[in-house]
Amino acid sequence: MASTSEQTTCETMNSEKYADVNWDELGFSPIPTDYMFVMKCSEGENFLQGNLTPFGNIELSPSATILNTGQGIFEGLKAYRREDDRITLFRPEQNAIRMKMGAERMCMPSPSTEQFVDAVKQTVLANKRWVPPPGKGSLYVRPLLMGSGSAIGVVPAPEYTFLIYTSPVGNYYKGDTSLNVIVEEKFRRAIPSGAGGVKAITNYAPIFQAVTQAKTKGFSDVLFLDAKTGRNVEELSLCNIFIVKVEERVIPVEDLMDADEVFCTGTAVVVNSVGSITYQGKRVEYKTGVESVSQKLYATLTGIQMGRIEDKMGWTVEV
Ligand code: COI
Numbered sequence: 001m002a003s004t005s006e007q008t009t010c011e012t013m014n015s016e017k018y019a020d021v022n023w024d025e026l027g028f029s030p031i032p033t034d035y036m037f038v039m040k041c042s043e044g045e046n047f048l049q050g051n052l053t054p055f056g057n058i059e060l061s062p063s064a065t066i067l068n069t070g071q072g073i074f075e076g077l078k079a080y081r082r083e084d085d086r087i088t089l090f091r092p093e094q095n096a097i098r099m100k101m102g103a104e105r106m107c108m109p110s111p112s113t114e115q116f117v118d119a120v121k122q123t124v125l126a127n128k129r130w131v132p133p134p135g136k137g138s139l140y141v142r143p144l145l146m147g148s149g150s151a152i153g154v155v156p157a158p159e160y161t162f163l164i165y166t167s168p169v170g171n172y173y174k175g176d177t178s179l180n181v182i183v184e185e186k187f188r189r190a191i192p193s194g195a196g197g198v199k200a201i202t203n204y205a206p207i208f209q210a211v212t213q214a215k216t217k218g219f220s221d222v223l224f225l226d227a228k229t230g231r232n233v234e235e236l237s238l239c240n241i242f243i244v245k246v247e248e249r250v251i252p253v254e255d256l257m258d259a260d261e262v263f264c265t266g267t268a269v270v271v272n273s274v275g276s277i278t279y280q281g282k283r284v285e286y287k288t289g290v291e292s293v294s295q296k297l298y299a300t301l302t303g304i305q306m307g308r309i310e311d312k313m314g315w316t317v318e319v
Helices: 004-013 092-105 113-126 205-216 253-258 293-305
Strands: 035-042 051-054 072-074 077-081 087-090 138-147 159-169 178-183 221-225 233-236 240-243 262-266 270-279 282-285 316-318
Touching: 035 113, 051 113, 072 092, 087 113, 087 293, 092 113, 092 138, 113 138, 113 159, 205 221, 233 240, 233 253, 240 253, 253 270, 262 293, 270 293
Parallel strands: 178 221, 178 270
Antiparallel strands: 035 051, 035 159, 072 138, 077 087, 077 138, 087 316, 138 159, 221 233, 240 262, 262 270, 270 282
């Protein structure tokens, strides 16, 4: 926790219900909030106790492994404000479980599920005034786990930091209600037995070139194909892709070009219709709009998250 006097000042200053934000203009850019959560531990030990501290820059040695070998993973989840002002999370324990898997792959200790969920709740509560009004967006919660200790060789760090910060967000693809996607034919994203299955920080920067080029050509995003065959659909730059059929299987790109409807999902994008896909110069268009399956799924998912539809699965967790 911040020191008692520091905390009292912040609480007094921050006692208003909402922070001074233009909630109608929210996109997906970072807005600094009041507090972040920080917890450290040494290699070979377990995380024990973390603290809320005022949001700000962190100090790292230039030889910290996160900066040199990319020893780090992250998570993303959202807190929602309901009409009755209750704040809820959506399946936060699943983020904790995924972080644990990623930590094992990247040779790092990880917080327990309880520590993770408790830290998320503390961070959200401390930043409550930044949770947008119902219907205006959500508070994006970004847990990071990183090697913060020094190593100049290719070895795991002697110290680790688990940090959570938040930012109010609106739609990821602001204004893009249906996406125009291009299939990426040169770059691949994840390789068999690689780290594509975990949320390693190093999975993201290598896609910037493809996405930036696609955006200069007017596309909303890029669809990656699998590295082994270059024929099967994998994922967009930050979300999963679905063809409207209730079947979980490998999808050859030809099936995608024959589909009636396509959509993508992720914490950041929620559920977003894909309006078109361009592959080898051929563009196909898909069903979008209120009658589409993706819009029905969007309404159901956000209805459960916002408490408008009964949560029969026990997915929502009150903060
Ligand atoms: C998600 O929404 O699941 C993501 O990973 C997106 C994030 C990288 C912005």
